Amino acid sequence: MSTTASITKSKLADLVARLVAGGARVIAPVRVPDARPEHRRGRVRYRPVTDGSTIVLDATGVPDASLKSVVFPPTEPLYSYAKKGREVELTAPPLVFQPTVVLAARPCDAAGLDILDHVMGWDLRDELWFGRRKATTVVALACTGPADRSCFCTAVGLGPDATRGSDALLVPENGGFAIEAVTEAGEALIRGNADLFGLSDVALAKSDPLPVTPTTATREQARRAVAANLAIDPEAIRAWLGTHFEDALWDPIALRCHGCGACASVCPTCHCFDVVDEPESLSTGTRRRNWDTCQAARFTLHASGHNPRGDQNARFRQRVMHKFEIYPQRFGPVLCTGCGRCSRACPGGQDLPEVLSAIQARVGGAA
Amino acid sequence: MTELRDLARKLLAEGTVKAVLGYEEGPRGLRPVFVTRAEDADKLVFDARAVQNLVTWLNPRRPHVRRLGKLAVVVKACDARAAAGLIRESQVKRDDVVFLGVRCGGVGTDPMGPAGVTPDTVAPRCAACTSRVPTLADHLVGPELPAPPAREGADDWLARLDGRDHAERWAFWMGELERCVRCNACREVCPLCFCERCVQDKSQPQWIESSPHLRGNLSWHLTRALHLAGRCAGCDECSRACPVGIPLGLLNRAAARTVARRFDYVVSDDPGVPAPIGAFRHDDAEEFIR
Numbered sequence A: 001m002s003t004t005a006s007i008t009k010s011k012l013a014d015l016v017a018r019l020v021a022g023g024a025r026v027i028a029p030v031r032v033p034d035a036r037p038e039h040r041r042g043r044v045r046y047r048p049v050t051d052g053s054t055i056v057l058d059a060t061g062v063p064d065a066s067l068k069s070v071v072f073p074p075t076e077p078l079y080s081y082a083k084k085g086r087e088v089e090l091t092a093p094p095l096v097f098q099p100t101v102v103l104a105a106r107p108c109d110a111a112g113l114d115i116l117d118h119v120m121g122w123d124l125r126d127e128l129w130f131g132r133r134k135a136t137t138v139v140a141l142a143c144t145g146p147a148d149r150s151c152f153c154t155a156v157g158l159g160p161d162a163t164r165g166s167d168a169l170l171v172p173e174n175g176g177f178a179i180e181a182v183t184e185a186g187e188a189l190i191r192g193n194a195d196l197f198g199l200s201d202v203a204l205a206k207s208d209p210l211p212v213t214p215t216t217a218t219r220e221q222a223r224r225a226v227a228a229n230l231a232i233d234p235e236a237i238r239a240w241l242g243t244h245f246e247d248a249l250w251d252p253i254a255l256r257c258h259g260c261g262a263c264a265s266v267c268p269t270c271h272c273f274d275v276v277d278e279p280e281s282l283s284t285g286t287r288r289r290n291w292d293t294c295q296a297a298r299f300t301l302h303a304s305g306h307n308p309r310g311d312q313n314a315r316f317r318q319r320v321m322h323k324f325e326i327y328p329q330r331f332g333p334v335l336c337t338g339c340g341r342c343s344r345a346c347p348g349g350q351d352l353p354e355v356l357s358a359i360q361a362r363v364g365g366a367a
Numbered sequence B: 001m002t003e004l005r006d007l008a009r010k011l012l013a014e015g016t017v018k019a020v021l022g023y024e025e026g027p028r029g030l031r032p033v034f035v036t037r038a039e040d041a042d043k044l045v046f047d048a049r050a051v052q053n054l055v056t057w058l059n060p061r062r063p064h065v066r067r068l069g070k071l072a073v074v075v076k077a078c079d080a081r082a083a084a085g086l087i088r089e090s091q092v093k094r095d096d097v098v099f100l101g102v103r104c105g106g107v108g109t110d111p112m113g114p115a116g117v118t119p120d121t122v123a124p125r126c127a128a129c130t131s132r133v134p135t136l137a138d139h140l141v142g143p144e145l146p147a148p149p150a151r152e153g154a155d156d157w158l159a160r161l162d163g164r165d166h167a168e169r170w171a172f173w174m175g176e177l178e179r180c181v182r183c184n185a186c187r188e189v190c191p192l193c194f195c196e197r198c199v200q201d202k203s204q205p206q207w208i209e210s211s212p213h214l215r216g217n218l219s220w221h222l223t224r225a226l227h228l229a230g231r232c233a234g235c236d237e238c239s240r241a242c243p244v245g246i247p248l249g250l251l252n253r254a255a256a257r258t259v260a261r262r263f264d265y266v267v268s269d270d271p272g273v274p275a276p277i278g279a280f281r282h283d284d285a286e287e288f289i290r
Helices: A009-021 A107-120 A127-135 A184-192 A216-227 A234-242 A262-266 A312-331 A341-345 A352-363 B002-013 B038-043 B054-058 B077-088 B154-162 B166-177 B185-189 B214-227 B237-241 B249-263
Strands: A005-007 A025-032 A043-048 A075-084 A087-091 A100-105 A136-141 A168-173 A176-181 A273-279 A284-291 B019-026 B029-035 B071-075 B097-102 B139-141
Touching (some): A009 A025, A100 A107, A107 A136, A107 A312, A168 A184, A176 A184, A234 A352, A262 A341, B002 B071, B002 B097, B019 B054, B029 B038, B054 B077, B077 B097, B154 B249, B166 B214, B185 B214, B185 B237, B214 B249
Parallel strands (some): A025 A100, A100 A136, B019 B071
Antiparallel strands (some): A005 A176, A075 A284, A273 A284, B019 B029
């Protein structure tokens, strides 16, 4: 029953330097300035780092946007085209991806990547997604508690120390971090930097089931603190949604929703995209895919002018349906990691936990 | 607060309106609420956390809101300017809405912030605000409040940017706009962005690249700022809603300053005063047409 390995904050900075020197891109939460005077303290975002001492390592905050852009950029070229007479020549971007290590990812963000693997490899294998996935090693940092009242990862089967989607998990301990390998890639990262992780002859244990470490009590405490925010039974909710496409719940549900899509842009699991052709000259251009959202009226607008989701109530229902009925029905996991960002980003005060509670109340009984 | 609640209760009970759009306590501070039953009027709250501009919900292209029937809407003076814009531009008929004006002492930037304002929490747009009592109002409620505390305001910020040279200003804006992911929150929360079909959404031909790269982002945000010149009510909801923190309201403010200088026009909550974009004046300075 051993702590698998550990690392101090200063050694973590050494790790960053070593990875960067080795040609890797290192992504981590850092505090970036915000020009708006009311946000003088700046905000926390995932950014490429070269200096490990800038990484935000307090395990309670949630970066503004999720990690998904690391694997699924807001815009990327699918191919470029050149018209030559009657022929069209297509050139796909090279499927070469820079090795990337994400440090101190939030477990909810890491989980999002794993959940999205299902849809990205479903009918067509998305080579851009899986290329970056394969090139990316995710080291999550266990949260020591909820960021605020909007965190609800435990309600969707995850938790502040969940390892889904992570290759390794850092757990705050004695001013430094214990680290557990979750996958072979995580193990390779730890073994490859054994000097920094204080490894001697301690065997690396797989973390499933989680090894009992001195932090177990704290971890349990963190889970309980998050669980106090929301208790639902996702399976019961899925069943209810499956038979309540038409229900009085939906009629007024999105009155306060602008349909602005801020929620989808910060969500670790919203993955819909639009495909556009951007001409660069009369005969050349680029086909790109760009983030899109079902919350926009135009998302389902037909060429005929008909819109099957004609108002925001229908569009918000779609967001709930896709996350808690359609996706689990088809792929297993719910399309939500409980990060709470949609509630935090919403300019209209729409609150997903509140909506889930309302559905749970209709199902009867809290989970 | 009692005054506002009593008024809302009365309007709903007597059937003058079908719903009152105001503010309530939500899971994350104050948020919009549609009160449809007189007995729910006590949900209504108004204090410095009432940061949202509720006039955006009067956009005629929100069928789920229109279905509720006649609305009363709580407006601060700045919100009333946006409402006047909708009336001026024939989006809303004056008599179709009951405006519940509230006297304002400045609001914060965060619906979860304190209920009062301090120099640290008051919104930069409220600094030096001179229109704290709406005149576009069917009813006026709330106590008279002192002027918002002084702080570095949005205009000071603009002046600071003015003090930098062209290259620095360009670098500042490119750094900001680079982060845009084109979620369109700025457009959707804007009370004056009511076009049935936004120029950004046109693809045949495509006037503005919809991709979130710097070229497309610059093209979009500058076009939007120009479309709002002389129309923007200055509510700053675009800045607040932006999930990547771009101070978009500053662009609109800069445009408003130019409109004031060139056309002697400042957006007010009097829908009878025509805006420069929709009016012809013989004394317009036309030196740009040679």
